[in-house]
Protein backbone atom coordinates (compact mmCIF):
# COMPACT_ATOMS: atom_id res chain seq x y z
CA UNK A 1 0.00 0.00 0.00
CA UNK A 2 1.33 3.40 -0.87
CA UNK A 3 0.14 5.60 1.97
CA UNK A 4 -0.60 9.26 1.43
CA UNK A 5 -3.18 9.66 4.15
CA UNK A 6 -2.52 8.77 7.77
CA UNK A 7 -4.26 10.47 10.64
CA UNK A 8 -4.28 10.08 14.39
CA UNK A 9 -7.93 9.67 15.39
CA UNK A 10 -8.27 8.90 19.08
CA UNK A 11 -6.66 7.64 22.26
CA UNK A 12 -9.17 5.19 23.64
CA UNK A 13 -9.47 3.30 26.87
CA UNK A 14 -12.98 1.90 26.85
CA UNK A 15 -14.85 0.32 23.93
CA UNK A 16 -17.29 3.23 23.81
CA UNK A 17 -14.36 5.36 22.63
CA UNK A 18 -13.25 3.02 19.85
CA UNK A 19 -14.07 4.22 16.33
CA UNK A 20 -17.51 3.10 15.30
CA UNK A 21 -17.11 3.07 11.54
CA UNK A 22 -16.52 -0.66 11.32
CA UNK A 23 -13.19 -0.44 9.48
CA UNK A 24 -10.76 -3.32 10.06
CA UNK A 25 -7.86 -2.96 12.48
CA UNK A 26 -4.31 -4.18 12.87
CA UNK A 27 -2.92 -3.96 16.42
CA UNK A 28 0.75 -3.30 17.12
CA UNK A 29 2.51 -4.23 20.32
CA UNK A 30 6.08 -4.12 21.51
CA UNK A 31 8.24 -3.12 24.43
CA UNK A 32 8.97 0.55 24.61
CA UNK A 33 12.06 1.51 22.59
CA UNK A 34 11.92 -1.64 20.50
CA UNK A 35 11.29 0.34 17.31
CA UNK A 36 7.52 0.07 17.04
CA UNK A 37 6.93 3.74 16.18
CA UNK A 38 9.70 3.61 13.61
CA UNK A 39 8.10 0.52 12.09
CA UNK A 40 4.70 2.22 11.78
CA UNK A 41 6.25 5.40 10.44
CA UNK A 42 8.25 3.46 7.84
CA UNK A 43 5.09 1.80 6.61
CA UNK A 44 3.16 5.04 6.30
CA UNK A 45 6.08 7.12 4.98
CA UNK A 46 6.09 9.52 7.92
CA UNK A 47 8.79 10.75 10.21
CA UNK A 48 6.91 10.96 13.48
CA UNK A 49 3.17 10.40 13.25
CA UNK A 50 3.22 7.40 15.54
CA UNK A 51 5.09 9.18 18.27
CA UNK A 52 3.11 12.34 18.73
CA UNK A 53 0.41 10.65 20.77
CA UNK A 54 2.21 7.77 22.40
CA UNK A 55 4.95 9.33 24.45
CA UNK A 56 6.49 7.08 27.09
CA UNK A 57 4.94 7.56 30.49
CA UNK A 58 1.64 8.73 29.09
CA UNK A 59 -1.48 7.09 30.46
CA UNK A 60 -2.03 3.71 28.90
CA UNK A 61 -4.29 4.12 25.93
CA UNK A 62 -4.97 2.45 22.64
CA UNK A 63 -4.05 4.88 19.88
CA UNK A 64 -6.02 4.60 16.66
CA UNK A 65 -4.49 5.78 13.38
CA UNK A 66 -6.67 5.87 10.31
CA UNK A 67 -4.76 4.85 7.19
CA UNK A 68 -6.00 5.82 3.73
CA UNK A 69 -9.55 5.79 5.12
CA UNK A 70 -9.32 2.00 4.78
CA UNK A 71 -8.22 0.62 8.13
CA UNK A 72 -6.74 1.47 11.53
CA UNK A 73 -3.37 0.78 13.01
CA UNK A 74 -4.01 0.41 16.73
CA UNK A 75 -0.91 1.20 18.76
CA UNK A 76 -0.96 -0.83 21.95
CA UNK A 77 0.93 0.72 24.88
CA UNK A 78 4.47 -0.58 25.25
CA UNK A 79 4.17 -1.60 28.84
CA UNK A 80 1.54 -3.03 31.12
CA UNK A 81 2.02 -6.67 30.36
CA UNK A 82 5.56 -6.85 31.71
CA UNK A 83 4.71 -8.23 35.12
CA UNK A 84 1.93 -10.52 34.02
CA UNK A 85 2.48 -14.25 34.19
CA UNK A 86 0.46 -16.77 32.27
CA UNK A 87 -1.63 -17.62 35.30
CA UNK A 88 -2.42 -13.97 35.89
CA UNK A 89 -4.08 -13.44 32.54
CA UNK A 90 -7.39 -12.63 34.15
CA UNK A 91 -5.76 -9.67 35.89
CA UNK A 92 -4.09 -8.40 32.76
CA UNK A 93 -4.78 -4.74 32.12
CA UNK A 94 -8.53 -4.76 31.52
CA UNK A 95 -8.12 -2.40 28.60
CA UNK A 96 -5.93 -4.78 26.60
CA UNK A 97 -7.97 -7.76 27.64
CA UNK A 98 -11.18 -6.11 26.50
CA UNK A 99 -9.76 -4.93 23.22
CA UNK A 100 -8.09 -8.17 22.22
CA UNK A 101 -10.92 -10.41 23.28
CA UNK A 102 -13.91 -8.44 22.09
CA UNK A 103 -12.93 -6.31 19.15
CA UNK A 104 -14.40 -7.90 16.06
CA UNK A 105 -12.70 -5.41 13.75
CA UNK A 106 -9.29 -6.72 14.81
CA UNK A 107 -7.83 -8.74 11.93
CA UNK A 108 -4.30 -9.39 13.11
CA UNK A 109 -1.71 -8.46 15.70
CA UNK A 110 1.87 -7.42 15.08
CA UNK A 111 4.48 -7.99 17.76
CA UNK A 112 7.62 -5.96 17.17
CA UNK A 113 10.75 -7.47 18.71
CA UNK A 114 14.40 -6.44 18.65
CA UNK A 115 15.98 -8.71 16.05
CA UNK A 116 19.42 -8.39 17.62
CA UNK A 117 18.52 -10.31 20.74
CA UNK A 118 16.52 -13.24 21.98
CA UNK A 119 12.97 -12.12 22.76
CA UNK A 120 12.36 -10.85 26.27
CA UNK A 121 9.91 -12.38 28.71
CA UNK A 122 7.47 -9.59 27.82
CA UNK A 123 7.78 -10.32 24.11
CA UNK A 124 7.06 -13.97 24.77
CA UNK A 125 4.07 -13.12 26.97
CA UNK A 126 2.64 -10.79 24.36
CA UNK A 127 2.97 -13.41 21.65
CA UNK A 128 1.44 -16.07 23.92
CA UNK A 129 -1.39 -13.71 24.74
CA UNK A 130 -2.26 -13.24 21.07
CA UNK A 131 -2.02 -16.97 20.50
CA UNK A 132 -4.23 -17.68 23.49
CA UNK A 133 -6.94 -15.55 21.93
CA UNK A 134 -6.28 -17.00 18.47
CA UNK A 135 -5.33 -13.72 16.87
CA UNK A 136 -3.35 -14.14 13.63
CA UNK A 137 0.07 -12.67 14.30
CA UNK A 138 2.98 -11.17 12.45
CA UNK A 139 6.25 -11.07 14.35
CA UNK A 140 8.48 -8.25 13.15
CA UNK A 141 12.13 -8.58 14.10
CA UNK A 142 13.46 -5.08 13.63
CA UNK A 143 16.86 -3.32 13.67
CA UNK A 144 18.24 -5.91 11.24
CA UNK A 145 20.54 -3.25 9.79
CA UNK A 146 22.55 -3.71 12.98
CA UNK A 147 23.19 -7.37 12.23
CA UNK A 148 25.42 -8.70 9.47
CA UNK A 149 23.44 -10.43 6.75
CA UNK A 150 25.24 -13.72 7.41
CA UNK A 151 23.64 -13.90 10.85
CA UNK A 152 20.05 -13.16 9.86
CA UNK A 153 19.03 -16.82 9.58
CA UNK A 154 20.52 -17.64 12.94
CA UNK A 155 18.72 -14.71 14.59
CA UNK A 156 15.43 -15.64 12.98
CA UNK A 157 15.75 -19.19 14.34
CA UNK A 158 16.65 -17.90 17.79
CA UNK A 159 13.65 -15.56 17.96
CA UNK A 160 11.26 -18.20 16.65
CA UNK A 161 12.53 -20.88 19.00
CA UNK A 162 12.19 -18.67 22.07
CA UNK A 163 8.71 -17.52 21.12
CA UNK A 164 7.58 -21.04 20.35
CA UNK A 165 6.59 -19.50 17.03
CA UNK A 166 3.62 -21.18 15.37
CA UNK A 167 3.63 -22.23 11.72
CA UNK A 168 0.43 -20.40 10.90
CA UNK A 169 1.99 -17.06 11.90
CA UNK A 170 4.17 -14.76 9.80
CA UNK A 171 7.68 -13.55 10.43
CA UNK A 172 9.45 -10.53 8.96
CA UNK A 173 13.04 -9.38 9.22
CA UNK A 174 12.78 -5.61 9.22
CA UNK A 175 14.79 -2.41 9.37
CA UNK A 176 13.38 1.08 9.53
CA UNK A 177 16.80 2.31 8.41
CA UNK A 178 17.00 0.33 5.17
CA UNK A 179 13.23 -0.35 4.82
CA UNK A 180 14.05 -4.02 4.49
CA UNK A 181 10.82 -6.00 4.96
CA UNK A 182 8.49 -3.11 4.21
CA UNK A 183 6.99 -4.63 1.06
CA UNK A 184 6.52 -7.95 2.78
CA UNK A 185 4.85 -6.27 5.74
CA UNK A 186 2.34 -4.50 3.51
CA UNK A 187 1.62 -7.66 1.57
CA UNK A 188 0.79 -9.54 4.77
CA UNK A 189 -1.19 -6.69 6.30
CA UNK A 190 -3.26 -6.24 3.15
CA UNK A 191 -3.89 -9.97 3.16
CA UNK A 192 -5.23 -9.90 6.71
CA UNK A 193 -7.32 -6.85 5.90
CA UNK A 194 -8.74 -8.50 2.81
CA UNK A 195 -7.66 -5.56 0.65
Ligand code: GDP
Pocket residue numbers: 030031032033034035036037038039078142143144145146174175176177
Ligand atom coordinates in the same frame (compact mmCIF):
# COMPACT_ATOMS: atom_id res chain seq x y z
P1 GDP B 1 9.28 2.57 20.23
O1 GDP B 1 9.42 3.07 21.63
O2 GDP B 1 9.14 1.08 20.21
O3 GDP B 1 8.22 3.25 19.45
O4 GDP B 1 10.70 2.81 19.52
P2 GDP B 1 11.17 3.91 18.45
O5 GDP B 1 10.58 3.63 17.12
O6 GDP B 1 10.98 5.26 19.03
O7 GDP B 1 12.73 3.54 18.35
C1 GDP B 1 13.58 3.51 19.48
C2 GDP B 1 15.01 3.78 19.03
O8 GDP B 1 15.47 2.76 18.15
C3 GDP B 1 15.14 5.08 18.25
O9 GDP B 1 16.36 5.68 18.59
C4 GDP B 1 15.15 4.63 16.80
O10 GDP B 1 15.85 5.49 15.94
C5 GDP B 1 15.85 3.29 16.88
N1 GDP B 1 15.39 2.36 15.83
C6 GDP B 1 14.13 1.98 15.58
N2 GDP B 1 14.08 1.12 14.54
C7 GDP B 1 15.36 0.95 14.11
C8 GDP B 1 15.97 0.18 13.06
O11 GDP B 1 15.33 -0.54 12.28
N3 GDP B 1 17.33 0.25 12.95
C9 GDP B 1 18.08 1.03 13.78
N4 GDP B 1 19.41 1.02 13.60
N5 GDP B 1 17.54 1.77 14.77
C10 GDP B 1 16.20 1.74 14.94
